[in-house]
Amino acid sequence: MKIKITKLKEKMLSVFQEKFTAKEAEIITEYLIWAEMSGIKTQGMIKLIGAEPLQDIEPKHAIKIERDTKLSQLINAGGAPAPLVSSIATDTVITKSKQYGFGIVGVHNTFSSNGSQAYYVEKIAKMGLIGFMCSRSPAATSAFGSIDPLFGTNPFGVAFPTQEEPLVFDMATSAITWYGLILAKARGEKIPKNVAIDVNGAITTDPAKAMEGSLLSFDKSYKGSTIGALVEVLAGPLVSSAYIDNKTFKEEWGSLFIALNPNLLVDAEKFKSSCSDLIKKIKNSRKKKGVTEIRLPGERSKTEYKKTLTSGFVDIDEVILKKLKFI
């Protein structure tokens, strides 16, 4: 149902302020409302209901900065919610990149996932910088030729500044997301053919069997598997997180954040205008039969966000609102 954005924000803040500081509550709320406003419901307020609601998380220890150089920082999140720590990491790479041209931050030991990577990299690109991030999650996806879960669903996101809105890429490297399995299971539905295998390596359309087995890479082949492995290294060993391991489900999620100032190589304004021109060239190219518009990555959610912002109201699942006693 439609709820006023300002009212929703107020209620969310009061929920998070029970366990977190005002500043922390603000950061987490900002992410969750962005996801809802962008129509990315699978990465939004759904995190507040279920077995381990985000607002009830008790971090194991305070956030620790384990390494700190001019260009870099390694953060041990102490089990704090990922959207909180990842927002801090995003601000840090922006600051470093603004000062030195490049900033890199590794985060490990968060509670659960960041949600949508688009949120963080878009923030970086809005500062005129190139944003990159990737995350590893508990082992769920097999490597090409293997039938064991090895890599996480391992999403990555990239954003480029343009003269208009940033160009934002955001994708999982698995053929289906973990949430896709949960949803199908809850609804008693089958999953598509050729996205997952059971524990013995046979293709399955049963989400429960897929959970015990493995997901396939997004291209069901070796290139996608290679990209999944790449994320596993960058958001695993490189950030002091776990890797190829589903035994530490709660503790060792990892993420890598990078911000790069294009002026290290070229004029920053020229870069932005070239990116705008590149987008225009893609959108104006000849379309495949049946295609009315060439959509760029992230375009749909950006349109949804703007529409919601203009209306002042956001559509939230009534079940969630009731459970949180917001209505």
Next chain:
Amino acid sequence: MKIKITKLKEKMLSVFQEKFTAKEAEIITEYLIWAEMSGIKTQGMIKLIGAEPLQDIEPKHAIKIERDTKLSQLINAGGAPAPLVSSIATDTVITKSKQYGFGIVGVHNTFSSNGSQAYYVEKIAKMGLIGFMCSRSPAATSAFGSIDPLFGTNPFGVAFPTQEEPLVFDMATSAITWYGLILAKARGEKIPKNVAIDVNGAITTDPAKAMEGSLLSFDKSYKGSTIGALVEVLAGPLVSSAYIDNKTFKEEWGSLFIALNPNLLVDAEKFKSSCSDLIKKIKNSRKKKGVTEIRLPGERSKTEYKKTLTSGFVDIDEVILKKLKFI
């Protein structure tokens, strides 16, 4: 036919020294012999025969460094052969990354392509650094939903240091390489189904029609198309190269090189041992029916390289050797 590596090198050097300095000849020769020894014949000495042999290239002007900061450099190659300039760029990112933790170099205006990206990123990883590179080439690949050639075949490569040999990833983001088309056409063969479309957007198995039309992304879907676009920006506007353009076929090839010291975030030795362990876990995982070994990216060419090195002889196409008057 088999030829002694030392003899081949000597002959190659004398060929390149006609137009290039001794140092430059050494750099180009080193790349080409590496490609041949690694069994990557499509990216090796084949470049010395054909319409525009590499050894006959007359650069338009000397290599110009157009931007130079502690962390970065932008190089205008002046139409020099890509393997020469890219080797210089590789050395530069290594030096910068060794000193500051991070180095980034953009190259534009090379003659033709770098060949195999694995060569450059492996060099970086052998220095204990994480290597990344990507290149854009003349427009050949369509974006998802489009039927026009927009992106190049846009390969990227990544290499991680381990306790043993580096882990090297190297892939084109198109479903077939341009060289794959040339070869099929020369042999009068068809190309696989569902890798390319003709000028009107219909799937074609005729390589000539594919050349006039477009290649598809490696996954034939939107994620692969997104990664192709990503490379187009990183090795296009970010390095002052052309983008979405096949009119400047010879002039505006672009490449981006990055070296990152893992010690910006974690202990470098720990990182190497974790990468070795990660590889072991992938290789030791349960195999799909019919798979006897899980091959890592780059494994086959590395094995071939070692075998060739040990024997002292490399197998070169007789047609090439005759044309170059090496035999």
